[in-house]
Amino acid sequence: MWTHAFESNPSDLEKYYLNVAFPYPSGAMHVGHGRTYIVPDVVARFWRMRQKQVLFPMAFHVTGAPVVGISKRIANKDEKTIRLYRDLYRVPQNILDKFTDPLTIVRHFADEYQRVMTSCGLSIDWRRRFITVDPTYSKFIEWQWKHLYDAGHVIKGAHPVRYCTVDENPVGDHDLLEGDKAEVIKFTLVMFRFGDAFIPCATLRPETIHGVTNLWANPDVTYAKIRLDGKPWIVSKEAAEKLALQDHTVEVTGEIRGSDLVGKKVSHPLCGEVPILPAPFVDPDMASGMVMSVPAHAPFDYIALRDLQQKGQYMEIKPIPLIRVEGYGEIPAQYAVEKAGIQNQMDSRMDALTQEIYSAEFSKGKLFDKYGGKPVRVAREEVAELMQQKYDSVVMYEFDQRPVVCRCGNRVRVKILHDQWFLKYGDPAWKQEVQDHLDTMALVPTEVRTEFDRTIWWLKDWACTRRVGLGTKFPWDPAQLIEPLSDSTVYMAYYTIAHKIREIEPKLLTPEVFDYIFLGKESEDLPEKKKLDAMRKEFLYWYPYDFRFSAKDLISNHLTFQLFHHCTVFAGQKDKLPKGMVVFGMGLLNGAKMSSSKGNVFLLEDAVKEFGGDTVRMFLMGSAEPWQDFDWRNELVLSTKKQIERFYNTVMEIKDAAGEPHDIDRWLKSRLQMHIAKTTEALENFQTRQALQEAYFGIETDLKWYRRRLPKNCDGSRELHDLCSVWVRLLAPFIPFTGEHLWKELAGEGLISFAPWPVADAKLVSPKIELAEELLARTVEDIESIVKLIQLQPKAITIALAPEWKRQIFRTIAKAEDKNTVIKEIMKDESMRKRGKETTDTTKQCTTLIHRLPPHVVAPLVQDPINEKAVFDAAKGFLEHEFGVPVHVVMAEEAGHVKALTALPFKPAIIIE
Numbered sequence: 078m079w080t081h082a083f084e085s086n087p088s089d090l091e092k093y094y095l096n097v098a099f100p101y102p103s104g105a106m107h108v109g110h111g112r113t114y115i116v117p118d119v120v121a122r123f124w125r126m127r128q129k130q131v132l133f134p135m136a137f138h139v140t141g142a143p144v145v146g147i148s149k150r151i152a153n154k155d156e157k158t159i160r161l162y163r164d165l166y167r168v169p170q171n172i173l174d175k176f177t178d179p180l181t182i183v184r185h186f187a188d189e190y191q192r193v194m195t196s197c198g199l200s201i202d203w204r205r206r207f208i209t210v211d212p213t214y215s216k217f218i219e220w221q222w223k224h225l226y227d228a229g230h231v232i233k234g235a236h237p238v239r240y241c242t243v244d245e246n247p248v249g250d251h252d253l254l255e256g257d258k259a260e261v262i263k264f265t266l267v268m269f270r271f272g273d274a275f276i277p278c279a280t281l282r283p284e285t286i287h288g289v290t291n292l293w294a295n296p297d298v299t300y301a302k303i304r305l306d307g308k309p310w311i312v313s314k315e316a317a318e319k320l321a322l323q324d325h326t327v328e329v330t331g332e333i334r335g336s337d338l339v340g341k342k343v344s345h346p347l348c349g350e351v352p353i354l355p356a357p358f359v360d361p362d363m364a365s366g367m368v369m370s371v372p373a374h375a376p377f378d379y380i381a382l383r384d385l386q387q388k389g390q391y392m393e394i395k396p397i398p399l400i401r402v403e404g405y406g407e408i409p410a411q412y413a414v415e416k417a418g419i420q421n422q423m424d425s426r427m428d429a430l431t432q433e434i435y436s437a438e439f440s441k442g443k444l445f446d447k448y449g450g451k452p453v454r455v456a457r458e459e460v461a462e463l464m465q466q467k468y469d470s471v472v473m474y475e476f477d478q479r480p481v482v483c484r485c486g487n488r489v490r491v492k493i494l495h496d497q498w499f500l501k502y503g504d505p506a507w508k509q510e511v512q513d514h515l516d517t518m519a520l521v522p523t524e525v526r527t528e529f530d531r532t533i534w535w536l537k538d539w540a541c542t543r544r545v546g547l548g549t550k551f552p553w554d555p556a557q558l559i560e561p562l563s564d565s566t567v568y569m570a571y572y573t574i575a576h577k578i579r580e581i582e583p584k585l586l587t588p589e590v591f592d593y594i595f596l597g598k599e600s601e602d603l604p605e606k607k608k609l610d611a612m613r614k615e616f617l618y619w620y621p622y623d624f625r626f627s628a629k630d631l632i633s634n635h636l637t638f639q640l641f642h643h644c645t646v647f648a649g650q651k652d653k654l655p656k657g658m659v660v661f662g663m664g665l666l667n668g669a670k671m672s673s674s675k676g677n678v679f680l681l682e683d684a685v686k687e688f689g690g691d692t693v694r695m696f697l698m699g700s701a702e703p704w705q706d707f708d709w710r711n712e713l714v715l716s717t718k719k720q721i722e723r724f725y726n727t728v729m730e731i732k733d734a735a736g737e738p739h740d741i742d743r744w745l746k747s748r749l750q751m752h753i754a755k756t757t758e759a760l761e762n763f764q765t766r767q768a769l770q771e772a773y774f775g776i777e778t779d780l781k782w783y784r785r786r787l788p789k790n791c792d793g794s795r796e797l798h799d800l801c802s803v804w805v806r807l808l809a810p811f812i813p814f815t816g817e818h819l820w821k822e823l824a825g826e827g828l829i830s831f832a833p834w835p836v837a838d839a840k841l842v843s844p845k846i847e848l849a850e851e852l853l854a855r856t857v858e859d860i861e862s863i864v865k866l867i868q869l870q871p872k873a874i875t876i877a878l879a880p881e882w883k884r885q886i887f888r889t890i891a892k893a894e895d896k897n898t899v900i901k902e903i904m905k906d907e908s909m910r911k912r913g914k915e916t917t918d919t920t921k922q923c924t925t926l927i928h929r930l931p932p933h934v935v936a937p938l939v940q941d942p943i944n945e946k947a948v949f950d951a952a953k954g955f956l957e958h959e960f961g962v963p964v965h966v967v968m969a970e971e972a973g974h975v976k977a978l979t980a981l982p983f984k985p986a987i988i989i990e
């Protein structure tokens with residue numbers, strides 16, 4: 078019945094358009110993916126029941142190199158890859174044999190994704206499904222890029238980029254196995270003279286050259302002798318490879334062992350002659366593989382030197398301070414290390430300490446007068462400049478963290494690419510446009526706003542073409558392809574027409590056609606005008622989208638990129654720019670991060686088979702709010718399954734109840750209105766967990782109490798049928814399969830997926846009845862715990878109620894603004910004064926009680942107190958039945974028992990005989 082139910086067309090209803098970052102179908106989906114698609118589905122189902130016209134589309138992103146790599150590895154019979162696809166993803170052998178063609182892989186998994194998504198109950202309009210290498214889609218991308226190009230955002234230039242030498246391709250975030258947070262940093266190479274040759278050391282702080290006391294070389298590493306642009310250098314072998322990628326000609330001429338360098342001297346005009354010391358910690362894969370040591374200002378250098386000197390070596394070397402920074406003593410590195418009590422280089426605080434000193438020196442440090450006396454932030458630039466002009470320094474690009482590894486397993490390098498095409502995200506004017514729009518958007522949760530702000534201003538120019546992979550040809554250089562993150566930024570607009578544009582031949586899809594559909598620009602000779610008009614109508618109806626959903630790791634690229642692209646493609650049409658985004662937390666499996674490549678995943682399909690689609694949905698929605706991380710544990714999922722069964726059984730048991738309504742039915746109805754209101758509010762705010770708490774547990778708990786309170790021989794009133802109808806609808810977005818089934822059982826009209834969402838009826842709300850019931854429930858609980866404590870079978874129970882004067886004290890305290898002076902206020906009353914200690918004791922007890930009671934109880938107690946006597950008199954039969962003994966309800970004064978004197982408002986004294 079659902080097959081075509083969610084196909085959504087423009088109508089007279091208000092629209093709600095939500096979408097989610099589409100998947101890259103190169104393997105099977107795991108339960109982490111499940112949540113990404115189920116959250117928007119719950120939201121879609123909620124708004125559909127709120128009678129909006131909802132569009133929830135899905136497509137598949139197949140652009141890029143990964144799938145090409147996979148097909149190659151399968152063609153080469155790579156055992157690891159074949160195992161992954163055959164054993165973990167369970168691809169049948171006859172299909173696996175065809176995986177040597179990358180398109181076969183993505184088509185296979187796109188079908189699989191649709192099948193598994195359907196088994197999860199996703200209410201998707203599948204007519205709009207496409208893959209990003211469809212010829213029509215490529216035409217759309219060409220149109221989008223024409224606008225980017227015309228706006229001056231597509232440029233050609235030389236830039237350092239992440240690069241894989243095996244794939245001979247720049248590497249995008251999605252192509253990385255490790256190191257997606259690594260940034261490219263520009264280092265200055267300080268050139269130390271070593272005989273005829275240079276030994277370069279990379280630094281971010283060239284001004285510290287004045288404090289260099291030695292170099293560090295790794296004695297276990299064999300260094301390379303090279304000619305770099307004709308000049309002799311000594312660097313690590315890795316560095317030689319790297320420099321060759323950065324606009325240098327590199328010729329390897331020989332080798333020299335690190336141990337042979339140790340003890341030798343080097344010199345630089347700004348620090349004179351210094352020795353080379355041994356240091357096993359020097360990583361040949363970091364920059365040049367040699368390090369200059371500034372022990373006065375670098376904690377690592379300080380400790381390394383101290384370690385050697387504690388063995389009695391190199392005693393003549395003393396740290397040379399050159400920067401004064403307040404609060405860090407004579408020698409900042411020494412000061413900080415000693416203050417923190419750091420014993421050795423392995424101390425985990427070393428990085429933080431290094432960062433602290435660097436920042437302090439940069440923001441408020443000043444060079445000594447003999448080195449020019451300038452602030453560090455000024456001197457740094459000047460010294461770097463001077464070194465490049467006068468002392469042979471060159472620039473070297475390197476990552477700020479390691480390792481950075483390509484999907485193919487190769488180490489990623491920094492290469493300077495010429496004739497490389499870039500999207501100019503570095504352009505401040507473009508950034509400002511995006512920032513201005515972001516400021517108007519709804520972001521959920523609100524905390525992500527700062528992360529978006531930061532990303533907009535941090536983004537640098539982006540290499541936007543690749544030589545290898547699937548995708549749309551780059552219009553200004555057909556030998557290249559538009560890379561995956563750059564062709565998936567405005568496709569939310571394409572969804573609105575995806576099912577209709579297929580009717581037009583791709584070769585007719587000129588930029589003018591799209592200009593007409595999306596921008597309303599008329600031009601002559603437009604083909605198939607009628608079809609175009611229908612598409613224009615779709616676009617105008619649906620766009621802009623209301624909310625886009627995605628995991629938080631896409632903030633730093635995709636989610637921000639799409640804003641840049643929208644701002645340009647829809648320039649001047651602010652009403653077509655995205656309205657909101659919801660950002661998800663991550664998924665854990667038994668406490669560890671889910672990762673397909675590490676095998677730590679639970680496949681979504683297996684989860685659905687084992688537990689059922691509704692269980693998977695309810696567990697994922699109930700275990701955390703969407704933006705929180707969630708942890709999949711089978712034993713917890715199993716208890717969710719039991720909850721659904723309990724829900725189903727309860728509804729089946731009570732739906733046909735035929736009894737007369739009792740007083741307790743009014744209570745149940747009143748409570749139900751509150752649950753409706755709270756569930757609705759939670760879902761409006763995307764709080765799926767909160768909504769389930771109300772809609773499932775809230776109502777379940779009430780029903781338990783209700784059934785307990787029913788008179789003997791009554792299993793519920795006929796009004797329960799209405800409650801079931803509300804309850805089933807409130808849960809339908811979460812457990813739609815169960816929902817549809819029960820909706821039939823309740824004789825509901827049509828599909829529950831389109832049934833009207835329940836609306837809270839204020840006329841049915843009665844705070845007084847709820848309060849009375851709460852008093853009773855709390856008292857029952859008190860009696861139960863006392864009986865448990867005394868471990869005796871009671872003969873009779875007396876409930877003694879607080880006198881009016883105590884209620885007066887209670888109200889005075891609850892109303893008082895200053896709880897400290899409230900006793901004075903109470904003592905103004907002559908009769909209170911007369912009671913003396915009794916009054917002060919009661920004041921204290923009432924103060925404690927008010928703190929303990931929830932606000933929704935205290936407020937009505939003050940405004941419109943309930944008659945406790947009447948409440949308990951009416952419930953006498955119930956209480957006697959509950960405890961199986963006579964129950965007496967008396968005012969405390971009449972009880973004739975010392976315990977009765979402890980009675981407080983809303984907390985009667987309980988005397989058990």
Ligand SMILES: [Zn+2]
Nearest residue numbers: 241244483485
């Ligand atoms: Zn690679």
